[in-house]
Each structure stands twice: as structure tokens, then as C-alpha cells.
Amino acid sequence: MKVTNTALATLMVLGTVTGAAADIKLGASLSASGPAAFLGDPEAKTLYMLVDDLNAKGGINGEKIELVIYDDGGDPNKARTFATRLVEDDEVVAIIGGSTTGTTMSILSVAEDEGIPFISLAGAIQIIDPVREYVFKTPHTDRMACEKIFTDMQKNGITKIGMISGTGGFGASMEAQCVDVAGNYGVEILVQETYSRQDADMTPQLTKIKSTEGVEAVLNPGFGQGPAIVTRNYAQLGIDLPLYQSHGVASDGFIELAGKEAAEGVRLPGTALLIADIMEEGDPQKEVVIAYKTAYEEEYGEAVSTFGGYAHDAFRLMTDAMARAGSSDPSAIRDALEATSGMVGTTGTYTFSPDDHLGLDLSAFRMLEIRDGKWTSID
């Protein structure tokens, strides 16, 4: 039993060290490792960078921010424990995080029970619908991505499509949302195929879609490497129809993975971050987007991703609310957060209200097309 006691003693010592005096404590549980690391890693880096930057500028109303980040590895179980730890042990006044919908849903009930404002970085609509008092989120919902894509299809006179989706959480959830709203845009889904996370070749599914009579375009909800394989197989099969991807692949990594030639002409709804260089002067988001992109790329020497942008927006929203609340009382911060209006972020312009804790509309999404290995806006 000696070792147990030593372990616990160590734990307690650590507890008292991290529990030392601080100014404003901000907590985060992100998936910086594991299968969702491509989300959590840029998110964590973004938060570290922004906190240092803010503290160097004097903090909020003269108080410095202390950031406590835990890596939940994408495991909702761990996320739950870390959320409890953030609230009860680290005594943070606000939480950012939940890189995935799964981890968000398990942090969410802790935040609600303890009355701690919480901004999630995950996609699914169920996070903010129904609205929960203390829960907000920065990314668009998958439903909005579907709506944006179908709007573009409508514009191009496309009415009959085929769909190929990943069976993971993101792909399956977006697939369901797309099927749900397709009718509103006069779009009919003629054929639906799926692939699982480990699939290395989607040729059979795509061949079936190709041979389906009347398909005018193909939509692929999913993230990770699946969509890149779909894109490559799509080109190999010589399918000559527009290919729509989701916002889940909105990063330069996708173009690299799929290959420049195969990715040519792929369309997807994305954020301003990807087209920072070619944004028009006077675009309200331009200044924010360029500032974040430049700072991040200088600090870490790697390209920004949409996901880091979600963390950026969450941090800006939270610190802005803290500044306006004028105190570090969680419920005061929550009230200030809900009163946020016209806050420009990389993802869009946020205006929260008591019955809208996402605060974005479709206009925040930009329809992008990959041309010559680069993102272009086709709105």
C-alpha cells in the first residue's frame, strides 16, 4: 500500500501547487492527442499563444489570465473527469473546449451543474439545441453546412445528387442533417453510400454513385482522411460531376492529402481563414483573420486551420465577456457572454441572445472552390 499512498501524496502536492494564487483562471479540455488531435492540437496552440499575447498586453482590466489545459485525447470519459477537475480543483471561472461533440456533451453537464460558462469548439447542433444556460459554441452546425451547400447547388441548378458519407460521429450526424433539409432546397438524394474510418478505397461506392442514372453532383460529409480518399478515387474514376465536401476538411492538409489535381474544382463551405490572402479590402473579417493567421504562422511555423480559428473565436468571446462583466464571477461572465453583439471572429460575426447560443448565420460561411491547389471564394 506504500505506493498508493505515495501516488496520492504526489497527487495532493500537485493539487496544491496548481491551486496557488492566480488572477483569472480559464480552463480548457481539448483533444490534443488521439484520433481528434488534428482538431485539438491547433486549438491548444492557439489558446497558449493568445493567453501569452493578452497577458503581455496587460491582461483583462489589469488582471492576468491563467490558462489550465488538459488533454482528454478525445475520450468523453476523461473529458468529464477533467471538467470536474477544472471546476472543483483548479477553480476556473470559465471553460473552453470539447474539441469533439462527444467530449463536449460530457463536459456540458458539469458546466451546467456548476454554473460555469462554457464555449464548445465542436460542430453538432445538439450542443446548443435546446439552448442551455451556460453552454455556447463557436463552429457552425452541420445543419448550416448542409444548407450552405444546398444553396450553392440551387444556384447552379442541381436538383439530383448522390451522397457518400463517413460513418464516424461527424459524417453520420451531417448526413442525417443533410437528408433532413435537402427537400427545402428542392434537392433530391438519389443514392446514399457510406464508408468507415479504416476504409482505404472508396471506388466501389463511387462506382455505384457514378452508375446511378440522373445524379448531377456528389456530396461527401466527413472529416479526416476519408474525404481525401474519396476525392482521389473520384478523379481516378473520371467522374465529371461537381464534388461537394464539408467544412470538416477545410484545411490545406486536405489539398495535400488528396493531391492538387484530384482536388481541382472541389467545393466546400469554409471560413474566411482559408482565403485570408485574397479577401476583399473592407471585408469586416479581414483584419481579425489576417492578425490571427500571421501571429499563428509566425509562432508555430505551420499553416492555420479552421479548427484553431474556433478556439481563437472562443477565447476572444470569453475574454471580451470577462472584460465587460468587470468581475470574474462565472454567472456575471455568462450574462455578459449572452449579451455579446457583433463580435467579429475568424469564423464569422457573433451575436448571442437568450435563445441563440451559436450566434452565427449562413452569411458567415463562404463557399470555397479549390483551384490550382489554392482556395478561392465563389460566393
Added chain:
Amino acid sequence: MTLKNNWVQLAILAVIIVILPTFFPSGYYYRVGALVFVNALSVVGLVILIGYAGQISLGHAGFAGIGAYACALAPVHLGIPPVLAILLGAAISAVLALLIGRPILRLKGYYLGVATLGFGILVSMVLSNERGLTGGPDGMSVPSLGLRPLLRDMGLRLSGGEFWYIFNAAALLIGIWIAINLYQSATGRAMRALHGSETAAQTVGIDVARFKLQAFIISAVYASVGGSLLALQNGFITPDVAGFMHSVEMVTMAVLGGVGSVLGATFGAAVLTLLPQILTVFHEYEHLVLGLVMILVMIFLPLGLLPSLAARIRWRGV
């Protein structure tokens, strides 16, 4: 291990559980403690299967998944109170273990490992793909146990962490008590006999197939109850609970702590649950350190932490 020894160990564990909270600087430690106990409970089941009967299972997370989702689904769809849902999950797990145990326990060694692994993966696939029922990979929320408000009405106010610390500790102590009893019963002796040598056990008239199956079912029920408690405690569950990694984690806890003793199971569960919490300080090196600890234990303490340390201390005559 003598009879006296086992009860002494149980008593020591109970005392530790009671005394520990006086050292807790914050409510969060109750939560971690509760997590240790719930993991330990599942591992005690595995000790019965691996340590007593000498069989292996790489799919016990499947039973944890069944227990967890029984608590999530039964109260909503069948209107059963969550406490009874734990029993329902355990019953379903037992029946399933009976059905699949019969054919697969004829297999030995690697083959048994692979067959059980297949079972675990099947359960987690069903949970992931039946979106309409389980919410798919995004998981679903679990209704509250409802005991806490009841206690509050009786004048006993407990925080969530405190409540689960006590509740899970009680479940674990009962679980260990049953396991120790089993160890000393005729059934336990039969299981240990077939662990030693299946042929010899058969020769002296032990119904090998029956006792293997019993061990399998008992351990499935432990895993199921563990899964239920985990789900109820977290209030949210995803198919990961039935995933392959969770199965491996459970076996690792059992092997790390020492597969021969139920107390070792608690110890293994404690180490593997606490390490990731302690190692958050090292952040990026967590997996590295965890891996190193495992390798060192396997090389220098091959019997598992507790039995190896105990043997070493005895050897030095301390």
C-alpha cells in the same frame, strides 16, 4: 493466500477508503476516487476469469457497454428506475455471456482471445451504428440515479463526487467480498484447479466446461455493473465504453496489479486511473511515461505490482 490474509486485506482496503477523504484538498479527488473504484470493480471480475480460471478475454468492454447502455436506455424506453436498470444490464450480460461463452470457451489461448475480442468489437459496432437508439458515436445522456435527492430529503447533503465515492466504494467492497468468498468455495477451487491443469482437473472429475462458463458469466456481470456505474456517474455515455481500447485497459489493470489477487486488481486500477491524472503535468509526454511504467513493471515485476512487491518484501524478511 490464506483465508485470514484475504479478509485482512479487505479490511485494510475498507479502512483506506474511509480515511483517504480526510486528505482530499478538493471535491475533485472524490470524483477520481469514484473512478478508481468503478474501474477496480470491473477488474475484480477479470481477476476471477483470468486469475482464478486461467481464461483470457479481450472483449469485456462489450459487457461494460451493455451495462452502460442499459442504464441509458431502459429508464427512457421501458420506464425502469436506473437502479433496476443496473440489474437488467447485468442480467442481459449474463445471458449473453452464457450464449456466447458456450461455444467460444472451447477455444484456448490466442483463439479464445481473438473470439472474445470479436465479441467486444461487435457490441461497440452495434452501439455506434444503431443511431436511432443509441445516438451513435456522439453518445447519449444517462438519466440520474435519483438517490442523491432522496438522501437530501433525508437530511444528508452530498456533492456528486462524495456520493459516487461512497456508492462505488460500497459496490467495490461488496464485489471483492463476493470474489474472496468465491475463491474459497468449492467452485473457486475447481476454477483454480482447471487454471493449474485442465487435463488434471478433468481427470479428477471437474466439469471443466461448466466452471469456465461460470467464471465467464460472473466476470461479465462484474464488467456490466462497472459499466452501469460509470454511465450513471458520468451522466453521459459513448460507444467508446465498449471499445477495444477499454477492453485492453481492463486487462492491463488486472495484469499490472497482479492477476492472482483481488486487491491487486484495485491497486492496478488505481495506478492506471491516477497516472493520466498525475501526468497531465507532463502533458505531451503522458503516453511515453505510461508506456515506460508498463515496460518496467513487466520486466522487473512480472507477477504484477502488488504480488511482486509483497514477495520482495517477504524475501528480505521485513
